[in-house]
Amino acid sequence: MATEYLGIDVGGTNVKMGIVNAESGNITNFYSHDTGSWRATGHFVDNLGDAIAVQLKENPEVKKIGIGVPGLISRDRSTLMEITAIPETDGTPIIPLLKKRFPEHDFFLENDANAAALGEYYFGEEKLPEDYIFVTLGTGVGGAAIIDKLVFKGGGGNAMEPGHMPSANGKVLERNIGKNELLDLANKMRGEFKGETRLPSDGSISTTGLVAAASDGDVLALQIFDVVGTLLGDGLVSMIRILDITTILIGGGLSASFEYIMPAVNRQLKYWLTPYYMKTLDIKRATLANDAGLLGAASLCF
């Protein structure tokens, strides 16, 4: 029987957990609790501990627990530092607290994007090399780097915030191509566009509408994704030049537009990079989708 881990994905809306089969990635005993009601008790970490206790009682064979959290954590992976969605936990030594309550178990804490990136290595559809960059496109632009099959922590422990790199127009990358900014840009470009397009002109362009239009070859939709790809590509070049990593996974909700963003991304990479990088360059979509957070948390136990 394959080893099983308890994976916990702490989000601003829900805390999800489940028993993950280390070989198949199958999730059983899935449980979700709304973050807000645990916060309201004033004892978020205790409530989390209670839920863990239930899981461990039902699954006595599980000895390792991985936890992904949406924010900054201490370099030694013991303490919550800045969890914007649950700020009252900032400074909480969550791992020592849980270890005290569950002394027979091992706990592993990681930032959720880092965990999701690592999850792609162990549970993704494709075999990955031991070094890759993971970038998530969504409301924000998040990221992680895996080096030697380990989460790259950088100096202070919280490496890889690509969304906050200076980009064009005096803005950071995610203020140029985050979901909301993308839609603002789309509606603005729609207003100025003179050609044929099926994109609505009343300011109601949605990301799904944009992707659908692009898949039908809509010229304006493709132009919009070209802007996104250009800015993303330039940002990726900086990451590649700093990290010397040329396998790149793109995840997050906006990665649905992957194939429409990629022509511009590839154009920028070819423009800026030398053969040393280009010969191993490989950019692809992340594969874990909805379960990325939970599987990523479990992958911390490997």
Added chain:
Amino acid sequence: MATEYLGIDVGGTNVKMGIVNAESGNITNFYSHDTGSWRATGHFVDNLGDAIAVQLKENPEVKKIGIGVPGLISRDRSTLMEITAIPETDGTPIIPLLKKRFPEHDFFLENDANAAALGEYYFGEEKLPEDYIFVTLGTGVGGAAIIDKLVFKGGGGNAMEPGHMPSANGKVLERNIGKNELLDLANKMRGEFKGETRLPSDGSISTTGLVAAASDGDVLALQIFDVVGTLLGDGLVSMIRILDITTILIGGGLSASFEYIMPAVNRQLKYWLTPYYMKTLDIKRATLANDAGLLGAASLCF
């Protein structure tokens, strides 16, 4: 008696070597040979080996040799990959070759900027933390990151090429603020400048002239360094966001203008970075100057 190492700084013009006292950083038995004549023999690595043999014979107590080279090396630090100034050595497994000739000795190979960065830790004037970014301003903009007192290799082994990050004006950073580009910019700004300045208008502005003018408060010279600082600052923000390292050393020939560049650098960092980074931010000049390469090479032996 303190341990001694042989430090070797392979440059495009000269190969310098010397016995380095691990405590004091004093260099004895200094020897320099022009790179070109060794290249002309067609046996560069053999010639280097001969020079090493002489040094080791004269200093039998030395058991470790550190070598810095100006280019890309293999991730396992055994082989020269792309040494632009000595391209005929590309692909040479220099460490196995030397180890075969000197089986009783240990050899350590590193990129020269990486070595110089590490040298600052062991031989610099100031106590450094275990994590810092090193940026050299010169004809190019080079760099290195030290994480946990070790050279950060990234994924492929050749991390930290900040000069090749996309910057403003559709150019990479070093094509904006490398020495020659800085002088082009200075002469261009001189042509457009209407105020009082002591900078010559005949296209003959030099970096020393620029620094001297800035030190006298020349408005145009300060404006020129403001441009450099703005672009450098934005580049540093990207490095900080990716690496989560907030101690930054500035070295290289142009670092003579450090104090005139810094106001703009600091302005950009304050603009882009959050308190998490700002509370530990520390930017200072590198201290090793001329001996950085040789001492850096020796520091690989620690």
